[in-house]
Amino acid sequence: MVTGLSSGIANIRGKTKQLFDCFKSPFANKAPILNISRNLLKAILSRFNYAKKYHVVLVSTDDPGAVYYIKELSYGGITLLSPDNKHILCHKSEQEIWCCDIDGKNYHHLYGHGTGKWLTHPNWLSNNEIIVADWPNGLIGISLNGDVREISKFNSWHPTVSSDGSLIACDTMMPDTGIYAINPVDGEKRLLFHPESAVQKQWAKSSPPKRSPFIPFFIKDQFGSQWQHPHPSFSPDGKKIIFNSTRGGKYSQVFIAFLEGIIE
Template sequence: MKSTSYPSEYALERDQSTGAPVHKLTSAACINHATYFLQSSLTPDGRTLIFTSYRTGTAQLFSIEEFPNGPIRQWTDGDAIHPFSPAIDAIGERVYFVRSGSVWVIERQSLDERLIVRFDGAQLGEVSLSADGEWLTAAAKQGGQSGIVVGRVDGTGWHLIPFPHTVIHPQFHPLEPEWIEFAGDPAPRMHRVRRDGTGLECLYQHANDEFVVHETFLGRTGDLVYTVWPFGLWRMDWSTRERHRICEFNAWHITPNRAGTLVLCDTNHPDLGLFLINAETGARQAVCESRASSGGSQWLTSRYALAEDFAAARSAAKSGALSWMEVSTDTVYGPQWTHPHPSFSPDEHLVIFTSDRTGHPQVYAAELNG
């Protein structure tokens, strides 16, 4: 139940390849995972780590207090949350998250929850919070209509911006909060729109045989960085759309530092571990091994999944999943909790990631330059 306290599950390990100190933060025999790679799992003060756990039977929000080795605290109960939806505000006192077709906020100290907005009959994806802390957005599917929902954190001004295909991963521009970048599924991938619904445009026209994935903003540069799977890491100028390749590498999920000088990534096929990539030179530095199973047969290919590739497409449509990528199957894309999804700590001294190396997904924190 909410506010239940659990003993610490902490253990300190050393990475087999780099020798980096790796803090194992959870050990319960169930699914436990960090927030999505587009969000931080740690509060800005570095004292509390939030994570999703199924230890009570459904996806609920938990925290590690007195990070890294303090007790575990349960934040939510009742209806399951969207497991990858939580987003911490800039102060670290509130966490926004999704339950089905609704957006909620929970207070860090009191665990009081408040419903912000509900879209009846809708499925919503992970939450993105604008840099000024005033706006939220999430991918949406309501009836037969896909798009993004956007509105203020106080519950006012919410509306659906329609899009003709499935939408995933909307993100506010870090410098211009009136702009939202989002991914269309399938190709072409990268689009942008103003939060009032105007200015909708495709940023890069490409076909299904160019597997553009995991685009995000290159820190506070305002440019975009993305992967052309599994061949290389690329950068796009937000204004001119000029593109250039940073390096040839099988970078997978990517997270830049705030300055936009480094890009953190995991790897797959083969799993070489977690790396830091210099955004100017493409030089790489190994962080640690992931040893995650990284499920999903689609990552063996270099193009998007098409309907004929797998029978799970029908299941995805029936379940109301936002994307084939959200379906927990072992056929295409695979369970998201089998992927490392690395992210930086707020002070950028740690890398938080998930690995099912022990048989169940657990949350880890690797020290940089440790």
């Protein structure tokens, strides 16, 4: 249950750890899209050029030298491990979602359509259900058996899920009205805080000015000097959210919002 606004926001200043070098073999030539598993033990990578092919690759966070090639794809896109690390979600740029087992087998089409919609930034709600932003209409849930349900009806953008799957958080675009918490069962939403990313200049308008063949919503001025996506993400205990913002100056920084006493 969400009861109100965030109790505080602070800039994160901590140590960093290099997992691997994206510009050295076998990651050379194309910087990968990386996602960490919920147990923090594995990293899943996609959309990098190895032998001029797109590959889905698994890397151990404890042993960066342990690289496992899972599957070759004809496209690049977002890949995500299910919470139990048994399935891989593959988001194709042409608005399609595919799924396979952790070993690359059972690769199958889960959800997709032609032009006219923008399916973006999918995530795992549970081991059996995926959520994706059908922007600007809202969030939808897609089960592994292909069933589709409506979760919320507002312009959510980058959905993230708490470790226990009980809560969704998302930022908003066009207009940017803040970061919200959503109950995945009934779709109830509550405003958590305002990220002040890009000072809201890029996404202040209520509708996009132009369409394109695959992604129907093209934002004319989105690449501004302070262009930034908040990309909220829950802490493992669900009591904090980290996000990107230029609220602290000219360049993007990582901030943390404390939700103690806000989410019950």
